[in-house]
Structure formats: structure tokens, C-alpha cells
Amino acid sequence: xxxxxxxxxxxxxxxxxxxxxxxxxxxxxxxxxxxxxxxxxxxxxxxxxxxxxxxxxxxxxxxxxxxxxxxxxxxxxxxxxxxxxxxxxxxxxxxxxxxxxxxxxxxxxxxxxxxxxxxxxxxxxxxxxxxxxxxxxxxxxxxxxxxxxxxxxxxxxxxxxxxxxxxxxxxxxxxxxxxxxxxxxxxxxxxxxxxxxxxx
Amino acid sequence: xxxxxxxxxxxxxxxxxxxxxxxxxxxxxxxxxxxxxxxxxxxxxxxxxxxxxxxxxxxxxxxxxxxxxxxxxxxxxxxxxxxxxxxxxxxxxxxxxxxxxxxxxxxxxxxxxxxxxxxxxxxxxxxxxxxxxxxxxxxxxxxxxxxxxxxxxxxxxxxxxxxxxxxxxxxxxxxxxxxxxxxxxxxxxxxxxxxxxxxx
Numbered sequence: 001x002x003x004x005x006x007x008x009x010x011x012x013x014x015x016x017x018x019x020x021x022x023x024x025x026x027x028x029x030x031x032x033x034x035x036x037x038x039x040x041x042x043x044x045x046x047x048x049x050x051x052x053x054x055x056x057x058x059x060x061x062x063x064x065x066x067x068x069x070x071x072x073x074x075x076x077x078x079x080x081x082x083x084x085x086x087x088x089x090x091x092x093x094x095x096x097x098x099x100x101x102x103x104x105x106x107x108x109x110x111x112x113x114x115x116x117x118x119x120x121x122x123x124x125x126x127x128x129x130x131x132x133x134x135x136x137x138x139x140x141x142x143x144x145x146x147x148x149x150x151x152x153x154x155x156x157x158x159x160x161x162x163x164x165x166x167x168x169x170x171x172x173x174x175x176x177x178x179x180x181x182x183x184x185x186x187x188x189x190x191x192x193x194x195x196x197x198x199x200x
Numbered sequence: 201x202x203x204x205x206x207x208x209x210x211x212x213x214x215x216x217x218x219x220x221x222x223x224x225x226x227x228x229x230x231x232x233x234x235x236x237x238x239x240x241x242x243x244x245x246x247x248x249x250x251x252x253x254x255x256x257x258x259x260x261x262x263x264x265x266x267x268x269x270x271x272x273x274x275x276x277x278x279x280x281x282x283x284x285x286x287x288x289x290x291x292x293x294x295x296x297x298x299x300x301x302x303x304x305x306x307x308x309x310x311x312x313x314x315x316x317x318x319x320x321x322x323x324x325x326x327x328x329x330x331x332x333x334x335x336x337x338x339x340x341x342x343x344x345x346x347x348x349x350x351x352x353x354x355x356x357x358x359x360x361x362x363x364x365x366x367x368x369x370x371x372x373x374x375x376x377x378x379x380x381x382x383x384x385x386x387x388x389x390x391x392x393x394x395x396x397x398x399x400x
Binding site for chain 1: 266268274276287288289292293298299321324325328329331332333334335336337338339340342343344345346347349350351379382
């Protein structure tokens with residue numbers, strides 16, 4: 001498969017880790033995806049518009065967030081290399097989104113649109129299996145997040161995050177991380193300073 | 201299919217709304233489930249034990265919750281008739297649970313165990329499709345919950361809950377609802393009293 005553009009190689013590795021596809025199946029799978037290059041600060045999803053795509057990150061970093069009436073931002077999702085991002089409630093039901101999804105860095109995505117995904121699922125059981133695994137793992141991930149939000153204090157939520165996602169913690173702006181963890185930027189700053197002093 | 205025990209009829213209706221199964225497929229599907237009757241206060245999942253089953257509620261009400269070191273309880277999930285409940289992070293990965301799942305009323309469940317579910321998924325594409333739809337909808341449901349928890353104040357979270365799930369709000373103890381909404385029982389009580397006075 002030496003003629004495959006290099007942007008697709010991480011997605012192929014990602015898929016083969018989950019379901020064993022033949023070369024033909026891999027080709028069918030990746031043909032449903034288009035390469036999309038976006039600049040830092042560019043939006044791929046906005047509230048009130050239907051999220052048309054599911055997005056796999058080849059390179060870069062993105063953030064999904066809501067903006068309240070008073071202007072306060074809440075980060076719902078981050079995505080860096082080898083992660084997926086969309087407004088899933090919007091994408092799955094094809095209803096208007098409630099989130100923005102914006103690039104935090106210049107990024108390269110592989111995008112599949114809703115209709116192409118439906119066709120892929122219908123065209124063979126293994127494709128269905130792949131998206132079933134995606135759905136199950138997202139459910140498990142979000143359950144862990146709901147439990148952490150309800151049960152841990154701010155300091156514990158931060159510790160847990162940098163343990164599980166050290167690469168994201170280093171790359172995203174402090175105010176986006178604070179709003180993901182459900183705390184103010186000042187609280188996050190205090191927690192980080194306290195840790196630095198503990199270590200030294 | 202007049203020989204099918206009546207406990208299975210709600211599950212059959214539930215499945216047929218999502219995927220169109222033949223009579224034979226429906227039989228294969230429901231044969232993977234066992235009827236389980238449990239008494240009020242009985243546990244079906246406990247922390248540190250792997251959640252062996254996915255549970256469909258034929259009758260009754262259940263609650264999934266965590267208990268913090270200090271004894272504080274946080275409700276992660278409710279389930280009444282026609283809902284599913286488990287510790288999904290535990291069930292999907294077959295790792296130790298972090299939640300309790302307890303009956304709030306005498307309940308009748310249909311249970312499928314992890315191995316039977318895997319066999320069912322492998323035995324035909326439509327079964328895979330059904331569980332894929334379950335995973336996707338759980339993801340969307342949990343995303344809505346994460347957004348509400350991060351963006352709404354206590355009063356708004358309560359209003360949203362009773363609008364979306366009026367039947368659950370009426371049936372579960374006040375302290376379990378308060379902990380689901382991430383507030384104290386006193387706050388929930390204040391919010392409920394305020395509403396009663398507004399209406400009268």
C-alpha cells in the first residue's frame with residue numbers, strides 16, 4: 001500500500017489496533033476520509049449548525065467548548081494527535097451543535113462526514129465493529145470524566161489530568177485547561193505553583 | 201412468538217425501535233439475556249469487582265453511585281423502565297468497577313453477560329449495529345450531561361432534569377437526586393420550595 005498519502009498512515013495504525021482489516025477493507029475505510037488542513041483559531045464546528053464531520057487528528061491540537069450567555073467558556077473536549085473530536089450529540093443525531101470546536105494550533109485532520117460513515121457501517125460488519133468500539137470507549141471515557149468531576153476536588157482533578165494526559169497539559173493554554181477541569185484560571189495557577197514548591 | 205415470557209416483551213420493543221430484526225434474530229438476541237429479580241437495596245455491582253453484566257430494566261428503579269473516602273455519595277446514573285445500567289468503564293474493559301449499582305425498588309432486570317454480548321456481536325452484523333447505536337447514544341447522553349454540569353447553575357440543572365426525566369424525579373429519594381445534580385440535599389430542597397411558591 002505504498003501509494004497511500006502519508007496523512008493516512010496514523011489513522012491506519014489506529015484502526016488496525018482495534019479491528020483487523022484486510023488491505024482492501026483499509027482502502028475502503030480511508031477512502032471515506034478527506035484530509036483537511038486548518039489554521040490556528042479556525043473553527044470546524046459552531047453552535048446552531050449541525051456537526052457534519054467526525055474528525056481524526058493527524059497533527060495539531062483542538063478544543064471543543066461552550067460559551068455561556070455571560071461569555072464564560074467551558075472546555076468540553078481536547079484533541080491532539082491520534083484523538084477524535086466532534087460535537088457528538090450533534091453529529092450522532094444530526095441536530096444543531098451546542099459547542100464550538102476550534103484549532104489551538106495549525107492542524108491536519110482526517111474528516112469523515114455523517115453520510116459516508118453511515119454507508120461505511122452498512123457496507124460491512126468490520127466497519128460497524130470499529131464504530132461500535134469507538135462508541136463504547138467514548139462512553140467509558142465520559143463516565144470516568146463525570147465521576148472525576150463529581151467526586152474529586154480541584155487539586156485532585158488537576159493531578160489526575162496531568163497523570164493521564166501529560167501531553168495535552170503541556171500544549172494547551174492555561175485558561176482552557178482550567179475551564180476543562182471546572183475551575184478558575186487563578187485556582188489552576190495556585191495549584192500549579194503549590195506543586196512546583198513541593199517539588200523544589 | 202407467543203411462547204416468549206412477558207419479561208422479554210419490553211426489550212423486544214426497545215430493540216425493534218432501533219434495528220429491524222427478523223423473528224429468528226430476535227430469538228437469538230433475547231436468548232442471550234436472563235431474567236433477574238432483585239429486592240430493594242440489593243446490589244448488582246460493587247467497587248473492586250468487575251461488572252459482569254449489562255442490565256436492561258423491565259420494572260423498577262436503580263441507582264449507580266460512588267462513595268468517597270469521607271463517605272459522601274455521588275449519583276452517577278439512574279435507571280427506570282426501558283433504561284440500561286451498568287458501570288460501563290468496568291463492563292466494557294472488564295476491569296474492576298468504581299461504582300455501586302443498587303436497586304431503589306424491587307426490580308426486574310434482563311441481564312446479558314460480557315461474553316454472551318461478545319458472541320452476539322460476532323454472530324451477525326445487526327447485533328453489532330444494535331450495540332453500536334447503544335454506544336453512540338450513551339456518548340451523546342454523557343456529553344449532554346458533562347455540558348450541563350459545567351455550564352448550568354444548580355437551579356438550571358434541576359429545571360433541566362425535571363423537564364427531561366420527570367418520571368425519575370418523582371421516584372427517587374431526594375438525596376440521590378441532589379447528588380446526581382451535584383448539589384446538597386438542602387440546596388435541592390430550597391430550589392423545590394421556591395418553585396412551589398412561584399406556582400401558587
